[in-house]
Amino acid sequence: MIYTVTLNPSVDYIVRVEQFEIGSLNRTTDDTKFPGGKGINVSRVMKRLGVESSALGFIGGFTGQFVKDFLANEKINTNFVQVSGDTRINIKLKTNVETEINGLGPMITDEQLGEFMEAFEKMTKEDIVVLAGSIPGTLPPTIYKKIISLCKEKEIKVVADVSGDALEEVVQLKPYLIKPNHHELGDLFKTNIQTPEEALVYAKKLVNQGVENVIVSLAEKGALLVTENDCYIANVPKGNVVNSVGAGDSVVGGFLSAYTKNAPLEDAFKIGVASGSATAFSMELCTEEKIEELLPQIQVKKV
Numbered sequence: 001m002i003y004t005v006t007l008n009p010s011v012d013y014i015v016r017v018e019q020f021e022i023g024s025l026n027r028t029t030d031d032t033k034f035p036g037g038k039g040i041n042v043s044r045v046m047k048r049l050g051v052e053s054s055a056l057g058f059i060g061g062f063t064g065q066f067v068k069d070f071l072a073n074e075k076i077n078t079n080f081v082q083v084s085g086d087t088r089i090n091i092k093l094k095t096n097v098e099t100e101i102n103g104l105g106p107m108i109t110d111e112q113l114g115e116f117m118e119a120f121e122k123m124t125k126e127d128i129v130v131l132a133g134s135i136p137g138t139l140p141p142t143i144y145k146k147i148i149s150l151c152k153e154k155e156i157k158v159v160a161d162v163s164g165d166a167l168e169e170v171v172q173l174k175p176y177l178i179k180p181n182h183h184e185l186g187d188l189f190k191t192n193i194q195t196p197e198e199a200l201v202y203a204k205k206l207v208n209q210g211v212e213n214v215i216v217s218l219a220e221k222g223a224l225l226v227t228e229n230d231c232y233i234a235n236v237p238k239g240n241v242v243n244s245v246g247a248g249d250s251v252v253g254g255f256l257s258a259y260t261k262n263a264p265l266e267d268a269f270k271i272g273v274a275s276g277s278a279t280a281f282s283m284e285l286c287t288e289e290k291i292e293e294l295l296p297q298i299q300v301k302k303v
């Protein structure tokens with residue numbers, strides 16, 4: 001089973017405002033709500049591609065109920081720990097640019113954290129754990145380190161889509177796969193990365209440090225995969241970006257779906273990239289049809 005971990009799920013409230021003015025009353029021309037949080041998005045994308053997973057994390061309040069109902073409706077397995085506060089609402093403001101305001105998230109007690117950690121006890125080396133998204137302020141910042149150490153003991157593969165200090169910590173524990181975007185990779189090495197070729201240099205460093213596979217996404221500029229033996233660069237399809245929220249998570253979901261069906265890594269990478277773009281070109285997350293439509297436009301070159 002693939003377990004996705006979303007420590008801080010969200011309701012993503014996507015609002016479109018034509019002429020946004022700070023300090024004025026703005027009215028939306030369009031608004032919609034989706035369950036969010038990186039692990040949850042990975043689970044939703046995998047389900048669309050026929051791969052089951054179980055979504056873990058903390059959920060609470062009326063917003064948490066919305067997330068649970070939405071996932072139940074999509075027949076996604078969940079095993080959330082219930083907390084008393086409300087799951088956060090993340091605002092995704094679409095004007096001529098995309099602006100995001102992500103909330104703090106509810107309080108999580110030591111007891112609730114203990115309950116959450118119990119899920120890892122019954123996992124075995126056939127399982128895969130996906131750690132994705134930020135760590136809420138009420139949890140110890142070392143939580144990912146603790147989970148990865150536990151997984152390593154049980155030979156469970158860990159996939160991580162995290163940023164900032166968490167990424168620095170995760171890298172030291174040599175996970176199976178990480179998927180930073182080029183900004184996150186640049187932050188890790190305190191540098192500015194603009195092209196796939198520049199990203200390649202730093203992704204290779206991470207593989208030399210022991211991370212087994214690194215995918216770097218660079219939005220419209222392409223993506224790359226570095227494995228222990230090979231490096232690949234992919235272009236991304238051209239298209240109209242409708243809503244890029246969840247595009248990075250879709251790369252992970254698409255990759256893992258193909259990987260668990262035993263696709264070679266470079267093919268899984270191509271499907272990941274197609275899934276990311278299919279999400280970016282849609283209001284909602286990617287569909288299998290949209291991924292299939294984009295796949296012929298992607299070339300993966302070994303470099």
Ligand SMILES: Nc1ncnc2c1ncn2[C@@H]1O[C@H](COP(=O)(O)OP(=O)(O)O)[C@@H](O)[C@H]1O
Binds near residue numbers: 218246272273
């Ligand atoms: N403007 C775009 N055109 C085509 N594909 C895009 C665009 N923006 C994002 N994508 C797709 O979404 C993936 C993830 O986007 P990116 O912005 O790099 O990640 P994140 O969402 O993690 O910040 C990219 O690899 C690409 O497949």
Ligand SMILES: O=P(O)(O)OC[C@H]1O[C@](O)(COP(=O)(O)O)[C@@H](O)[C@@H]1O
Binds near residue numbers: 090102249
């Ligand atoms: O946990 P964080 O870093 O606050 O991110 C949560 C947000 O990221 C998302 O999972 C989208 O992530 P990506 O656009 O990077 O794929 C949203 O659904 C959610 O609002």
